[in-house]
Amino acid sequence: EKTRKGITEKVDTILKSYQKIDEELFEELEEVLITADMGVNTTMRIIEDLKDKVKEKKIKEVFEIRELLKEELKEILTDVESDNKINIEPSPAIILVVGVNGVGKTTTIGKLAYRLKKEGKKVLIAAGDTFRAAAIDQLQEWANRAGVEIIAHKEGSDPAAVIFDGIQAAKARKADVLICDTAGRLHNKKNLMNELNKIFRIVEREFSEATREVLLVVDATTGQNAIMQAKVFKEACDITGIVLTKLDGTAKGGVVLAVQSELNVPVKLVGVGERIEDLQDFDPQNFVEAIFAE
């Protein structure tokens, strides 16, 4: 079974080996954060804050550091304007799913469609990846599993036209939620980002009455590049939330902390496997605990 063992073990081991709070202790904590992919800048900022708090609160005992650090991380994760809930009320709603190649967009759409349908929503999905080999067949299979309808054109056709048709169909069939798949694209590809922007503008123009959610899917194994991904995708299509996938592995996904503190985009969902049920709401508490797990 793929479970995380020994929540907070690592930090506890470190803390137990120290008699007093000193520079070396902070350095070891720094390591924990770096190995979780939080990046140098975010890590430094957190450690500085931690030091300030220790001084301010006149903390002497080593064990108190742990809670303090966790509080600090949780603050970053919850310190956003919008909350961590996915925003699809009132109906109709449209969810645009974007991200770099292979992160888990199509799979997440399958899981999400299944979940929303179970909640009693009428869900429609649009096969906006007309580029990758068999991407449409893959989404079709997920639509079958979730038991929802799909709007698709042929491979190689214009993705913007698919989204346009999806919107018309969602209106005609009175769908509660339209979920749109898009092809994976690296954020440094100008033409592909322009294509995405065009799709985004069609959504704004053709479905202005809809509640809009634009989800950037980030693979938890991704390192510091995720920050650039989020920045550029935000410019192209105004992302409103992040889905962190593949958290069932050993990667911690700590880079989302950096993303959240720099861009103010909340993490909303996490993927924890390849099955249709393996989608969860983001829980800052669990996430922070897992960062300290061995």
Add this chain to the structure above:
Amino acid sequence: MIFESLAEKLQKTLGKLKGKGKLSEKDVNNAMREVKLALLEADVNFKVVKKFINNVKERAVGHEVMESLTPGQQVIKIVNEELTKLMGETQSKIEFASSPPTIIMLCGLQGAGKTTTSGKLAGLFKKNGKTPLLVACDIYRPAAIKQLQVVGSSIGIPVFSMGDKQNPVNIAKAAIEYGKKNGNDVIIIDTAGRLHIDEDLMNELENIKDEVKPHEILLVVDAMTGQDAVTVAETFDNRLGIDGVILTKLDGDARGGAALSIRAVTQKPIKFVCMGEKLEQIEPFHPDRMASRILGMGDVLSLIEKA
């Protein structure tokens, strides 16, 4: 750009020394702090960074500063040489079997690029006059077989599949039989993406290995991978004994520190890099290019080369 900030910072730390004398321990320590941060920002694994920095320090302290270089450039030169050395000095190729078919198995985490890369390799071999066969052993991912078939047909390479109801071990075994009969001299097995901690699926790979004895087991790794790359590569290597690594998605702007980390920890060569979604976008690996990419200082290096 990180390149500027690193180069600038090094100039600042070391600039007072003008191209004479030796690099002192204190100078080098200050410079190494900047290098350490740059490597971490490039996703080089934490432990690898520590070891690397110690090696460079040893070499750099007491080093003569060349007339033509500033001390900052001198340090960059040493760092780059050490990085390149660590990355494997020459590019590696695929070892073809003396009696065909050569069997190649691709494995790796979900979404790394295995299926696409299978097609790319087949296309490359075809160009060199071989007659490859692609084998669809991913029975789990929706439309994975179809994906490989679309890839295969777009470059005129046959794809062997038995649907998704057969065990991948049996599929691989049957594919080898089929390939031998049909005169395929290279057989490339596409496997399902899997987590290194997934016992059942890692067992499956071991079983395929035992059954068909691949000549090359290649781990496909996404260049954007962070600190966890090392754990993943170590586990795949321990379980299967990988022969090399293929790095994908290098057409992005990730620095690719994962490459260095994996190389340092497994000692296995990086054989190819992939630079796009199109099937011809695969290249042999160049250690020197990767080293300067990780530190983001291609321009600085060409200046140093000229000096």
